[in-house]
Amino acid sequence: MRKKRHFLDILIFSVTLVLAAVFFxxxxxxxxxxxxxxxxxxxxxxAFPQGLYLESFKYLVTETDYPLAILNSAILTFLSIIFMILVIPMAAYAIERTNKKWTNGVFIYFLFGLMIPFQVYMIPLIKELKMIYLYGRLAGPIVIYISGSVGFGVLLYTSFLKGVPREIEESAEIDGCSKTGIFWKIVFPLLGPCTATMVVLQGLGIWNDFLMPMLVLPSGEPKTMIVEIFYYVGEFTSRWDMIFAGTTMSIVPVLAVFLALQKYFVKGVATGAIKG
Structure with a gap:
């Protein structure tokens, strides 16, 4: 029995190692x-490079709109994440703590948003952005990213809030703390792992998004870095050195943020899975 278990562990480790190599x-x-x-x-x-060829990086930084595209990506990601953190946890807190029929209905309504593919409502959404004068502006994708993350965010935060004891909030309320103060001063700091999970997952999605900036932001102007990299892919020829240099530059900020939040991210995913 012990030998069989040992063989199974080796097999699982070998498969995991192969999959890790494939993904890496x-x-x-x-x-x-x-x-x-x-x-x-x-x-x-x-083949390995014969030397450190840095002309691609130099050309992207000094001769193209790639730095401005990185700035656009950073603005989209940062502002979207900030507004998500300000809005979604409060919505999840109201749904979880109120626990009435109408709040449960709102929760189900948010979950329905997870089941509808973006391609289904893509064209009406573009027309709506034109109607409210957000088409061609950075505010357009930001509004879409925030609204599109509500369903997943509410599901994640409500699952995590089930493990936060109500007695803490009741004690603060007895001490005269307001509902807003209870949430931001007491409950929200306890949601750190959940917030880190939200930041990593949604931030990666926005940072690497191609379709939305391509559709919404105007042509002929600097867009996001993924769209700018795409312009180096031609029908007959492609500048692969520019493409790989640009993608390498885009990986560095993501890797830094993930390493900084890795501990909280893993804890948040594991806790949310158990409580959900």
Whole structure:
């Protein structure tokens, strides 16, 4: 029995190792290609670079609109996440603590939003943005990202709030603390792992999004970094050195944020899964 268990552990570890290698290879391929010229990449795509070729990075920073595209991506991501954190936890708190028929109805309504693919309401959404004069502005994608994250965010926060004792809130209320103060001073700090999970998942989605900025932001002007990288992919020729250099630059901020929030992210996912 012990030998069988030992063999099963080795098998699971081996499969996990193979899957990790498969998922890591595109990142590895991107990193080694970022420091190669376009000619080197076309000659032998999987070979190591002969030297640190940095002209692609220099050209992107000094001769293109890529720095402004990175700034646009940062603005979209930062503002969207800030407003998500300000709005969604309060909505989830009201739903979880009120626990009435109409709040349960609102919760189900939010969950329905998770079941509708974006492509179904994409065209009406673009027309609506034009009607309210948000088409072609950074505020347009921000509003869409916030509203699109409500369903997932409310589900995540309500699952986590079930583990927060009500006695803490009752004690604060006896001491004269207002409902707003109870939430922001007592409850919200306890939602740190959940908030970290929200920041990582939604932030990655916004930072790497291609379709929404491509549709909403005007053509002929700097967009987000993913869209700017796409312009180097041509029908007959492609500047692979620019593409890999741009994607490498886009990975660095994401990796830094994930490493900073990794502990809270894993804790938030595990706790939410157990309580949900």
């Amino acid at each position: 290879f595109p990142i590895f391929f991107n990193l080694i290609s970022a420091f190669k010229s376009n000619g080197e990449i076309l000659r032998d795509a999987i």
